[in-house]
Amino acid sequence: MREDLIRERKEKKTHLEDEGVSAYPARTKRTHTIGEVLSSFSTLQKGNKKVAIVGRIRSLRKQGKIIFLDIEDATGSIQGILLEGTTRNYALHKKTLDGGDIIALRGTLFTTKSKQKSIQGVTLQMLTKALRPLPSQYYGLEDTETRLRKRYLDALMNPEVRYIFEKKDKFWNAGRSFLKDAGFLEVDTPILEHIPGGAEAEPFVTHHNALDTDFYLRISLEISLKKMLVGGFEKIFEIGRIFRNEGIDAEHLQDYTQLEFYWAYADYNELMTFARKMYLHIIKETFGTYILPFEGKKIDWKKPWKTVSYCDAFKKETGLDPREATHKELLTKARELHIEQVAPSLGKGRLIDLIYKKTVRPKLIQPSFLIDPPVEIEPLAKRSEKDPRVVERFQIVAYGTELGKGFSEANDPQDQRKRFEEQMRLREKGDSEAQMLDEDFLEALEYGMPPAAGFGFSERLFSVLIQKPIRETVFFPPMRKSV
Numbered sequence: 001m002r003e004d005l006i007r008e009r010k011e012k013k014t015h016l017e018d019e020g021v022s023a024y025p026a027r028t029k030r031t032h033t034i035g036e037v038l039s040s041f042s043t044l045q046k047g048n049k050k051v052a053i054v055g056r057i058r059s060l061r062k063q064g065k066i067i068f069l070d071i072e073d074a075t076g077s078i079q080g081i082l083l084e085g086t087t088r089n090y091a092l093h094k095k096t097l098d099g100g101d102i103i104a105l106r107g108t109l110f111t112t113k114s115k116q117k118s119i120q121g122v123t124l125q126m127l128t129k130a131l132r133p134l135p136s137q138y139y140g141l142e143d144t145e146t147r148l149r150k151r152y153l154d155a156l157m158n159p160e161v162r163y164i165f166e167k168k169d170k171f172w173n174a175g176r177s178f179l180k181d182a183g184f185l186e187v188d189t190p191i192l193e194h195i196p197g198g199a200e201a202e203p204f205v206t207h208h209n210a211l212d213t214d215f216y217l218r219i220s221l222e223i224s225l226k227k228m229l230v231g232g233f234e235k236i237f238e239i240g241r242i243f244r245n246e247g248i249d250a251e252h253l254q255d256y257t258q259l260e261f262y263w264a265y266a267d268y269n270e271l272m273t274f275a276r277k278m279y280l281h282i283i284k285e286t287f288g289t290y291i292l293p294f295e296g297k298k299i300d301w302k303k304p305w306k307t308v309s310y311c312d313a314f315k316k317e318t319g320l321d322p323r324e325a326t327h328k329e330l331l332t333k334a335r336e337l338h339i340e341q342v343a344p345s346l347g348k349g350r351l352i353d354l355i356y357k358k359t360v361r362p363k364l365i366q367p368s369f370l371i372d373p374p375v376e377i378e379p380l381a382k383r384s385e386k387d388p389r390v391v392e393r394f395q396i397v398a399y400g401t402e403l404g405k406g407f408s409e410a411n412d413p414q415d416q417r418k419r420f421e422e423q424m425r426l427r428e429k430g431d432s433e434a435q436m437l438d439e440d441f442l443e444a445l446e447y448g449m450p451p452a453a454g455f456g457f458s459e460r461l462f463s464v465l466i467q468k469p470i471r472e473t474v475f476f477p478p479m480r481k482s483v
Helices: 002-018 034-039 041-046 090-096 144-149 151-157 159-181 222-230 268-287 310-318 327-336 348-359 413-428 439-447 460-465
Strands: 051-063 066-073 076-083 102-111 117-128 205-208 213-217 235-243 255-264 291-294 297-300 306-309 368-371 393-398 401-408 452-458
Touching: 002 090, 034 041, 034 051, 034 066, 034 076, 034 117, 041 102, 051 076, 051 117, 066 090, 066 102, 076 090, 144 151, 151 159, 159 235, 159 255, 159 268, 159 460, 222 235, 222 255, 222 439, 222 452, 255 268, 268 393, 268 401, 268 452, 268 460, 306 310, 310 348, 310 368, 327 348, 401 460, 413 439, 452 460
Parallel strands: 076 117, 306 368
Antiparallel strands: 051 066, 051 102, 066 076, 102 117, 205 213, 235 255, 255 452, 291 297, 368 393, 393 401, 401 452
């Protein structure tokens, strides 16, 4: 049946061409968007002014010598009416028009007896002949795999999808404008790296033919931006794609957009104040309010945020102090909690992190600063002067998940080397996500990186705020190849 409809539409395209009409012309003329027509309808109607709109035919009804069209562009929809004897080439249009076609319609405005704003077409131009019929109703795209694989149809049939991406544009623009207003310089750094760094994640590998060299796709923006601090830049940021060869779930993708900024001569205390202001700005600019829903509750981001000690919360939930617990104790606790990823080869930092995610994190629903974790779980953060067993790091945690991370940056090259070496030992034991030793970065640190604070968040923040799985907030998420 569908094949018959496609064949019929192809025949209509051929008929247009036989009549000397292009089914895909390069040029047209639009005087108004549909939204502009609707907002100025009375004025345009009184002036009896002809308007020219463009858009897709969402539905089409033929009744005797009249054709009713519902026409939609990105700003709205309006009824178009074609009349035999009034609309030029009416017979050709009646024979060749279908729902889904993109047209230009020029005519005058009027209101029907049922008070519906309409445009009576004088001329109609085919702009794009659709060779496939659109799904008749949205139920035809209920399957998640189909919707994500054919996201263009999902967006076309479901206004909520377009709403998500309009909000996402506001989200990133708000982050960018906040940093620029604070004097930060936007920069671009390489995606291809010899050594992936800045996070604990398994990278993708690719081959550069001209250089005959394997490269990693970056897993973070951090290392290159820190080198720029060495180069004399004091306030920099980047919004860029990063790539992590990890599993798929409601909060994780393998390639996604991340924002990171670095601020010389600041520490994590100043950074917490700044980050909170930034989040409030982004939330208000994106959603128009500070109060957002979560599982039937209301989260008021404007209220003061709690500050929670990582180690104290961990001890309260597990009975273990992560600064003092042995590898054996942590391994035993992880197994008690039935954590699937547990293996004897994992280091203390990874075990602590897995236990934290099982016990502490789900209970942090209101926006909070989770501060001062053990040094083992953050190899690039500066040790605390008060307790060198922990680092000056905070995470913004809400809705039971991490929504951003910042810390005072480690800039002692000898301490950084020791921590990289410990990470390499973990890699040798089988931890594929442990960080690699980066001699080029260590050399840069030896020239002197100023004390600094760095912070980053990914588009996970947006997906959590808008309460959608992250794949729903990406236009074309990674998918298995269709058969």
